[in-house]
Amino acid sequence: MPVTSAASRAAASIIMRNKAHYFLVLLLNLTGLYLSACSSDEEPYPRFPVVTVYEEVYLDNPILQADLDNPSKRFVYLNAGINGIILHKTIDERYIALERLSPVDVDADCTVNVDVSGFFIDDPCSDATWDLEGNPSGGGNAWPLYQYQTSRTGQGGNYLIITN
Numbered sequence: 612m613p614v615t616s617a618a619s620r621a622a623a624s625i626i627m628r629n630k631a632h633y634f635l636v637l638l639l640n641l642t643g644l645y646l647s648a649c650s651s652d653e654e655p656y657p658r659f660p661v662v663t664v665y666e667e668v669y670l671d672n673p674i675l676q677a678d679l680d681n682p683s684k685r686f687v688y689l690n691a692g693i694n695g696i697i698l699h700k701t702i703d704e705r706y707i708a709l710e711r712l713s714p715v716d717v718d719a720d721c722t723v724n725v726d727v728s729g730f731f732i733d734d735p736c737s738d739a740t741w742d743l744e745g746n747p748s749g750g751g752n753a754w755p756l757y758q759y760q761t762s763r764t765g766q767g768g769n770y771l772i773i774t775n
Contacts, residue, residue: 659693659710659717664759666691666708666773668698686725686743689773694722696759696773697732699743706761708773709745713737714754723756732756 666689670676678687679700688711689696695711713721713734721736731748732741739752746755764770 659712659714659757662693662775664692664696664773664775666696668771668773669769670763670771671769684729686729691773692759694720697723697725697756698771698773701744706763706771707744708759708761709741710757710759712757713739714756715739715752 668675668689670679675687678684679698685701686697686699689698689708692710693712697709697711699707699709701707709723709732711722711724713719713723713736715721715734715737719736721734723732723734723741725731725743726733726740730743732743732745733739734750734752737750737752739750740748741752741756742748745758747753759773759775762772762774764772
């Protein structure tokens with residue numbers, strides 16, 4: 612039987628109490644994180660109706676090309692998604708596809724539009740605004756517009772695939 616001194620038994624007792632203390636602190640922190648995450652009434656993003664989007668856009672279409680290459684416009688509306696899609700061509704030749712259903716109040720079913728100036732997107736129901744990349748820019752809106760994924764394909768990249 613091993614010989615243990617009173618000092619080594621006391622040290623072992625302190626170590627066990629410290630482990631129990633650290634475990635209790637960890638458990639309380641994790642519980643606090645869980646409760647704070649669950650207590651929020653606000654969703655991380657508005658619940659949009661579920662639709663599958665797979666849209667092929669032929670970029671060499673002369674009508675489409677005229678709008679997307681026009682420096683004062685650079686966007687088109689597409690009949691896809693929930694309330695439609697705004698397809699925007701950036702100055703650096705990227706394509707951004709944004710859902711037209713306003714995230715401010717999804718149940719109100721408001722359709723956002725590019726403003727007549729062509730510099731921002733507005734929601735006629737709430738006066739919220741976004742830049743042309745879908746980021747909130749005014750009107751007390753906290754949500755960005757839903758952005759679909761885009762990828763170019765085909766010979767010379769003349770097709771744009773829009774998906775969610």
